Amino acid sequence: MNGRASQASMAGGPPSAGILAGGVPFNRLGSGPRTVVVFQGLQFENKPLARLDLLLTRMYRFLERGHTIWVLTRRRGLAPGTSLADMADDYAVAIRDDLGCGQVDVIGVSTGGSIAQYFAADHPDLVRRLVIHSSAHTLTPESRALQMEVAHLASEGRWREAYGVIIGAMAARHRLMRVAARPFGWLMARSAPDDPSDLIVTVEAEDVHAFRDRLGEIRAPTLVVAGTADPFYTEALFRETAEGIPNGRLILYPGMGHPAMGKRFARDVLDFLDEPDPAAASAGAPRG
Secondary structure (H helix, E strand, C coil): CCCCCECCCCCCCCCCEEECCCCCEEEEECCCCEEEEEECCCCCCCCCCCCCHHHHHHHHHHHCCCEEEEEECCCCCCCCCCCHHHHHHHHHHHHHHHCCCCCEEEEEECHHHHHHHHHHHHCHHHEEEEEEECCCCCCCHHHHHHHHHHHHHHHCCCHHHHHHHHHHHHCCCCHHHHHHHHHHHHHHHCCCCCCCHHHHHHHHHHHCCCCHHHHHHCCCCEEEEEECCCCCCCHHHHHHHHHHCCCEEEEEECCCCCCCCCHHHHHHHHHHHHCCCHHHHHHHCCCC
16 A cells, blocks of 8 residues: 555554545555455445444455455545446546555445446456446346445434335345334434435446346456345346456355345355466466
8 A cells, every 4th residue: 555545543553444546535444465455335425334234344354364355435425317337437546546556356246246346347457357346237127226226315314214115125025124124224323324325326326237238358267156045136246247347257155145245245255366377377287
């Protein structure tokens, strides 16, 4: 990192949270020699993750021993009409200029996975390996409608209902989580943002996300990993995404929802990231 992060002290090493010089919020986890950049899923406010929000990143704790993990969220103050490709460009500036990185491993989860597809296609020089985590080349019509409902509720300041809708969808197949969705939504709504604009812009951008015809432009080895009970995508969408990427592969977990997580997920992602690059493997192969 080149030290251009703002709103966080650099004393004692890189900050654990703050806003990068280009305006992208970040959280930093781990201190390993390899760099993984996580494109965070849909957030109600574009800011560094608070303690409660950081629970969402616990699914990546298995990476901390060997990696430094940079969790990036969308830039604050998104202009109306900002596209997912524009958000990917912001991340490219953050990784290249603010973090001072070359090629990195990228994990895009949910909405972050939608952005990661544009990032990998438009900035191939920055991507060593790509994990599309519980995301696909488009949303289902039902999930697009659900996200637009969330944005509408947020626009009216009905944050508790907005949180309840999206958490309820994620917990659809878990009775205990369904029961907890309403009080959890109330808890989250207590720290709701004053301005819903960034959420609305992001939802509107993902509403028109249709990347199937561009999947072939992604050249990095790619793992699409998800659960078969994901409420926002179908198995068919996951398969189409993996099959459309030249170096893509798919792992589906039966009965798992959104996002996929757990020990099998951790092992599969680590195995994928630890694989030697094709060029390096070819260079090291014995000559016949």
